[in-house]
Amino acid sequence: MSRLLAFLVSLVLALPAAAQSVVTTDNVRAELLSEVSQVKPGEPFWVALRETMQPHWHTYWKNPGDAGQPTDIAWKLPAGVTAGPIVWPTPTKIDVSGVVNYGFEGDVLLLVKITPPADFTGSTLPLAAEANWLVCSDVCIPENGKFTLTLPVGPAATPADPATRALFDAARRQVPMESPWPARFGVAKSGDPFLVVDAKGLKPDTIRDVYFFPAEWGAVANMATQSARVTADGIRIPLKKGDAKAAMPQRIAGTLQLSEKTADGEHRQAFDIAATFDPTLAADAAPLTASGDDGETLALWKALVFALLGGLILNLMPCVFPVLAMKAASFVRLAGQSRRDIRRDGLAYAAGVLVTFGLMAAVVLAIRAGVGEVSWGFQFQSPIFSLLIAYLFFVVGLNLSGAFEVGGRFTGLGQGLASRSGTTGAFFTGALAVIVATPCTAPFMAAALGFALSKPAPQTVAVLLAMGLGLALPYLALAFTPALQRLMPRPGAWMDRLRQFLAFPMYASAVWMIWVLTQQAGADGVLYALGGMILIAFAIWLLRLGTPVSPTVWLRRGVAALAVLLAFAAALKVEDQPATAASASGGPSAGVGFDGWERFSRARLDEAVTARKPVFVDFTAAWCITCLVNERVALETANTRHAFEQTGTVKLRGDWTNRDPEITAMLKELGRAGVPLYLYWAPGADRPTILPQILTEASVIATLTSSQQAKR
8 A cells, every 4th residue: 555655646746847837947947838727719818928037047038149058948739739939928038147148036937829720629629848958057957847727718718816917917018019210220431330229209208228139140249239319300329240251241130128118117128120231321420429529420621720720739739849849949940041952841741740740641551451440649548659659759769869960871770860950861751750740639639530430442642641731831930931041040159958958858748658558558568668779779879989991890790689679679579468446446647646436338328317317428549648637637627526526427448558349339329520528418318518638627617617617
């Protein structure tokens, strides 16, 4: 008897393990539910696989994102009975250490429509299904379950109990609606798609948190930040091309999710859309508009005027001043010479500026054709370039100090050509002025550069050459205006002292570039830089020893060449060094006593703007002198810090010293090509105000307090 009882108990326990309506694992409770308790032949009804996850665990949507696997259900049904596909609810964006997944947390119902035939004659309808799912947290575990559900068949369908019907009603509310608006997509020159939903009549100030979930993997990158623009004409979302090797499809489907603020609160909405390719769409409209001194869309003629004015003002920027002071000193040396010589010198300087801007335009176009995006000052994001510029400043300083003179033995040193007299020296001084000007952004330049770097090649070249003409214009005016030449002081012994004095701004510029290296390559970068400078100075000393006919001349030249090669090898080495904690923590000012700034991220920005807080964003870089000056004279004064505190402003600092795709994307959205860039969101504003590139304490405080006064 006891053996029979044990057998019956084991049989009962075994039955649900083989096929049951509920399967429970360590991480998921899965259950097969029906919306009806009795089935009518020929009348479709709904069932659902309910997945209830443990906290911090998730399963996946039909497009799982960058990792994962969606739940699938295989049905075994009586003859004539059919099961539809899973009707997927709107997913959640799940970021796991930078890997973006689409899935579900907590409790989710995956709906499936079951259709029995009208001539079904059975008294019961057995449903059998085998489901497979991947559940993930810090680890991923593949799981499965076999489910059975037997429903009676009668002359009329009978609803399930109220609690079950409530679950199905809630599940239907999570399913996206068919979109009432047509959708299109275009492809930018970079190859990235952008989505346009023609939802006319929307109120931009009521729509937030717009996000597009692509229905299929490959065409659209999941990890790229989406920054939607909502206007009265509809919604525009710039996307990134995905990892699929195939060409861009003619149709991109997915789910558009957004929040709408209404009189009775904020409501989450989701719509299934299918966007068809439209080759007529303009590719480069910025998704994020802004108000400010130059926030409008420029015509070509206006961009040329802005570029000319920006180049002219660039002469007053601190990064260009040491080179321009050298040029002024060379003009003084020309005093008393023929007008022809003076004009030739001015034209040579202008030619050096324009040729270098032309070469820069060619580099920009080449990079844009290969990579798709390029920004002003991008070369200073390379530690190698920063170190080479430090070498350049150091060698020019040595020349100005009299450590060596440019002659036949030194003509090969391009760095010394900038200090050489005559036409050659004037040309290379113009080239040097352009090289050191690239970290700076002057007023009017931001809009012009944003226009130039996003337009076809002829317009890009034209705008950059106009900027070069503006930079060279003061010296052209001096060379061709005798009245201005008469104002120059007479040559004398003071010129040698001035020449030696000008070496110190060059040394200071070299020190500045070494400090930039500390942000890019850490403390080891400084060691390589100083070691390289010692090697260069040693090479110059060797070349000055003896005479050209000395028997050791070739030995000295060989050792000097080896020293220079080692210095350049040090430059290559800095590329492998890690950035410092200061740079990584939020900007060039981080770690030197400036408190209250948070590291910029788009997520933190959106969070603060959604919370209707005032937000100030400082996009800066260690190699941007204008940025550093603005910090010290306008952003980090006692009065400005007090204004930030009194207004409760969230301060975000984006450090662009090293390459940062999120900051680059933000600059591109705003039509800007480089730093500095200062943005301010007033409380409740849906778009930022762009502040000028040159800040004052008064202008920053006025911006912060004006919105508070407007609220009162």
